[in-house]
Structure formats: structure tokens, C-alpha cells
Amino acid sequence: MQRASMDRFIDTIEWIAAGFVGIVALDVFISVLLRNTLNYAIPDSFDIGRLLLGILIFWGIAATSYRGGHITVDLIWANVGPRYQRMIDVFATLVLLFVVTVQTWTLFDKVRVTYNDNVLTFDMHMPTWPFFAVAWAGDVSAVLLIAVRTYRLIFHPDLMHDPKIKTVE
Template sequence: MQYNAPPPPAETSLPRKNATDRFIESIEWIAAAAVGIVAANIFISVLLRYFFSVSIPDSYDFGRMLLGILIFWGIAATSYRGTHITVDLIWDFAGPRRKRQIDIFATLVLLFVVSMQTIMLFDKVVTTKAQNILTYDLQIPTWPFFAIAWLGDVSAVILIAVRTVRLIVNPIPIDEPRNLEATE
């Protein structure tokens, strides 16, 4: 008996990603990695403490600084996709033209707020470095953690600006979910 293998599947041509889409995807991966690192830090710390009465040096300091990194990179990822928590009572009752105006206005307000937050966080990075603030056990400088969180905030500003431009130049259909994947 002879076995005939099925023909190889035809290659599907996926749309090529431009530099902006690759940048957005990398930010989402960084945010996901931060979630994994924070979860692993907590899980391993609890296991070591519970079963072996041992603690990881500076696990509390690392945990809180990693949580800050997670928050700011998470803001970057959710701000672009529009998947953050929203209150859409007025938006739901508006017509298509008003919905577009509300989306653009809300995104511009978000851009302003996150831009101001980014400026203030940069000040925190500079101040922390100047004060030479160190972790408790290992005496590691804390400013690099603040700088990584600040980079997440900078990424959020860039992505919100991209979202704003795309909302104005290439509006998504109103019937679609309000994320920008529909435009790609």
C-alpha cells in the first residue's frame, strides 16, 4: 500500500507590517514580558518564603519598580489599541460624525495628559539619579528602573500620537469595534 502525502498547504500572503506596526507590536511584547516578570517575582518570592523561609534580596523593591514599569508600558499598549476602560454613554447615542469627533477629542486629551505625565516622570528619573537612591539589600541604583518606566511613557505618547493621526487621516468604520486593527 502506498501512502500519498497531502500537498503542502498553500502559502498565505500576510500583509507586510510597516515600521509603525512593528514598533507597536514590540511595545505590546515588552508590556507582556513585564507582566510575566512581575508574576514570576511574586510567585517565586512566595514559594521561597513559604517553603524555605528564604527571601530574594530586594524582591520588594524589584517588585514595586517592575510594577511601575508594567503600568507605564501597559498604558502604551492599551492607549494605542483603545482597549482601556471607557465610558461610552454619550458616544453610544451619537451619530457617526459626532462619534468621530468624540474619538478624536478624547484621544487628544489623552495625548495631552500622558505627555504631561511623561515630562513629570522624566523629572523623577533625573531626581532619583541625582539623589543616588539605592535598593535596600543589594544597594542597586533605582533610577534605571524609573528610566525604563519613562521609556514606556514615551512610547505611550508616540502611540497615542499615531492613533490620533490615524483617527483623523484614516478613520475606522463606526460599526467596527473601536480599535485600530480594523484599519490595517
């Protein structure tokens, strides 16, 4: 039961990240369409697009962190045995956990400063801190997923394989 609920949590994070990809694509499409057909610019479209892209990046980090879908260099990993591959995976995941945790801490400070300084968008004077807060939530999700990945790599490496993918051995 616990495995199924954790996998649902992981899938939810990935769907949220995918949703932000769709929102950013829709924002860009509508902005370009209106500008090129009606010669009309949506107020704050640049600021909103920029802030949405920031949100997308942090939720993308969350989505790729658990599955290990980020860019890797496997020169050494591919040339060692399974025991050393697992050790490399655990070490790399611990480093990633540390880096993203520090990043999450500093991004929270950015949310706080943006809120306290009442930073607004240019045209409509919308507060920008909610965008930073949603990005920070994505970073928190990344820390949680990396922690789950670390736990599973150390104590339950059999749970690291995607159950939807069948391997032939």
C-alpha cells in the same frame, strides 16, 4: 510599507508590555515560593517587585493607549451617529495625548532626581534610577502610540481597525 512598519512598532510595544507582565508574575511567584517553602526571602524582593510593578503600569499604558483598551464611558458615544463618534474619539485622544505627555515630562524629572540623589534599594544598594528610566521609556512609547492613534483617527480612520479582526457588515 509604512503601515506595516508602524503596525510592527505597535505590536512590539504591546509585546514588551506583555513581557513585563510575565516578569512581574515570575517575580511574585518565585518570591512567594521561596518564602513559603524554604523560609527564604530574596534580597530587595519587595523593592524590585515594587519597581517592576511601576514599569508594568507605564508599559501597560502604552499597550492600551493605541488600541483604546483602557476604561471608557460610552454613554454619549453609543447614542450618537458615526460622525459625532469620530469627533468624540478625536477629542478624547487629544486629551489623553496631553495628559500622558505631561505625565512623561514629570516622570523624566523623577528619573533625573532619582539619579542625582543616588537613591538605592535597601538590601543590595542597587540604584533605582534604571527602573524609573525603563518606566519612562514605556511612557514615551505611550506618547508615540497616542500620537499615531490621533493621526490615524484624524487622517486615516480606516487604519484604526485591527486587521486581524474581520467584521461582518
